[in-house]
Amino acid sequence: MAGKKTINIPLGSQHIALLEPVRFKFECENEKIIGVDSDVGFVHRGVEKACTTKFKFDSVGYVVARVCGLCAITHSLSYTVAVEKMLDVEVSLKAKYLRILLLELDRVHSHMLCLAHTCENAGFEAMFMQIMGDRELVMEIQELITGNRIQFDFISIGGVNRDISQEHTKIILQKLKLVREKVLSYKSEFENNWSLSLKFKGVGVLSLDDAYRFNAIGPLARASGLKIDVRNEIEYLPYKEIGFEMQEELGGDVNARNLLRLKEIFNSLDMCENILEGLPSGEIITKYKGKPEGEQIVRFEAPRGELMYYVKGSKKPYLDRVRIKTPTFACIPAFSEVFLGSEYADAPAILASFDPCLSCTAK
Amino acid sequence: MKKIKIELEELREKIKEFYDARLWHFITLNGVTLDEKSIEIQWIFSKYEALDELVVYFCEIEPTQIVPSIEDIIPSAIISQREIVDLFGVNIEGSEKGLYLDEDSLQMPLGSCSMEKGK
Numbered sequence: 001m002a003g004k005k006t007i008n009i010p011l012g013s014q015h016i017a018l019l020e021p022v023r024f025k026f027e028c029e030n031e032k033i034i035g036v037d038s039d040v041g042f043v044h045r046g047v048e049k050a051c052t053t054k055f056k057f058d059s060v061g062y063v064v065a066r067v068c069g070l071c072a073i074t075h076s077l078s079y080t081v082a083v084e085k086m087l088d089v090e091v092s093l094k095a096k097y098l099r100i101l102l103l104e105l106d107r108v109h110s111h112m113l114c115l116a117h118t119c120e121n122a123g124f125e126a127m128f129m130q131i132m133g134d135r136e137l138v139m140e141i142q143e144l145i146t147g148n149r150i151q152f153d154f155i156s157i158g159g160v161n162r163d164i165s166q167e168h169t170k171i172i173l174q175k176l177k178l179v180r181e182k183v184l185s186y187k188s189e190f191e192n193n194w195s196l197s198l199k200f201k202g203v204g205v206l207s208l209d210d211a212y213r214f215n216a217i218g219p220l221a222r223a224s225g226l227k228i229d230v231r232n233e234i235e236y237l238p239y240k241e242i243g244f245e246m247q248e249e250l251g252g253d254v255n256a257r258n259l260l261r262l263k264e265i266f267n268s269l270d271m272c273e274n275i276l277e278g279l280p281s282g283e284i285i286t287k288y289k290g291k292p293e294g295e296q297i298v299r300f301e302a303p304r305g306e307l308m309y310y311v312k313g314s315k316k317p318y319l320d321r322v323r324i325k326t327p328t329f330a331c332i333p334a335f336s337e338v339f340l341g342s343e344y345a346d347a348p349a350i351l352a353s354f355d356p357c358l359s360c361t362a363k
Numbered sequence: 364m365k366k367i368k369i370e371l372e373e374l375r376e377k378i379k380e381f382y383d384a385r386l387w388h389f390i391t392l393n394g395v396t397l398d399e400k401s402i403e404i405q406w407i408f409s410k411y412e413a414l415d416e417l418v419v420y421f422c423e424i425e426p427t428q429i430v431p432s433i434e435d436i437i438p439s440a441i442i443s444q445r446e447i448v449d450l451f452g453v454n455i456e457g458s459e460k461g462l463y464l465d466e467d468s469l470q471m472p473l474g475s476c477s478m479e480k481g482k
Binding site for chain 1: 395437461473
């Protein structure tokens with residue numbers, strides 16, 4: 001009997017299901033994917049190199065905010081905290097609360113973007129437009145706090161750059177209430193609508209064993225039951241006191257990832273409201289002296305999972321090393337594992353459920 | 364952060380001994396150029412559900428030395444191994460070049476040949 005024939009089908013680098021350039025080469029046997037190869041470097045910009053050669057350490061926080069438009073705040077915060085640790089700068093509690101506020105707003109709008117994208121891939125375009133429209137509320141809040149919708153230079157060494165007024169607090173709380181209502185209104189769609197729930201059950205499954213084996217992180221891991229969330233593993237930000245609760249799903253499929261993101265949006269909204277209602281008084285920025293010396297590893301939970309910065313300095317204006325490990329980059333091996341055995345027709349929806357960020361990955 | 368220095372020859376043995384996939388999360392590989400003749404390679408881990416518990420295995424190598432792959436012990440290491448190969452020009456067993464850089468790109472941009480600052 002002759003051996004089975006396989007065909008190679010590329011997905012990307014430009015594809016209607018992709019928001020950014022990435023290329024997967026699938027080896028398929030009939031419709032089933034039996035081999036995966038990926039190319040993730042289309043938007044490599046040499047950010048790490050620029051951070052140690054073109055920009056002095058006090059400007060690098062604003063450079064790394066441009067690694068990614070969606071999680072700019074997590075990038076600038078991770079870098080800034082690493083430098084603050086080296087300079088021994090004590091940041092006020094108020095500044096820490098404001099930092100968490102922006103981190104969680106970032107998560108809310110990023111998760112909403114992913115859910116919208118999932119709807120688009122399911123052919124449910126009305127839902128896509130509805131979620132993208134609702135997401136604008138979060139962008140407006142970010143603009144109110146930082147002055148920019150995205151890529152805001154809100155975080156500085158020693159604290160944050162802008163305070164929040166009583167009047168703004170009131171407006172933000174009203175908008176958050178509205179966001180909650182909107183997200184609640186489409187929660188049932190993701191739970192019950194055939195296009196968004198049943199269709200995706202059992203599709204693109206990452207088992208708990210494979211999540212451990214491939215060191216999955218972020219919503220991808222938590223939707224498979226792996227309890228990993230940097231917010232649960234760091235002392236630096238007072239996450240526990242503002243109501244952080246690790247969310248978990250057990251299905252490991254596209255549907256579980258969608259439901260997990262919905263749960264996380266609600267928890268993030270709770271935290272934002274708690275921060276605004278109990279914002280401590282005090283300074284928003286602490287002055288610092290000196291130049292960074294030594295090495296630090298800092299991690300924060302970006303919307304897509306663990307973001308790690310390694311920073312090394314030797315008391316000079318230019319740093320010796322800035323290493324950025326982004327969540328999507330770390331998950332590429334797990335992505336490949338999920339694709340294996342899946343139907344090629346499901347590949348775009350599976351990819352969307354990973355919520356990949358290639359701007360971060362290639363940096 | 365707990366840093367543990369190891370020799371290149373004992374890398375695989377030490378990682379095998381240490382790594383329990385249900386206990387430790389492999390974060391990434393990192394490279395740091397120390398001077399024109401040496402690079403520090405780091406393997407960074409965090410403990411699941413523990414507060415700020417990081418372990419870093421590291422060794423200093425010359426750019427011409429061949430670093431053993433740990434892909435069979437930790438499958439997810441493949442991607443960061445390829446990154447180090449591209450950006451530092453380090454030789455890691457079985458890891459191809461070309462994750463980020465094309466053939467006509469500036470090669471090994473973070474390697475020991477490019478240490479000038481502020482230019």
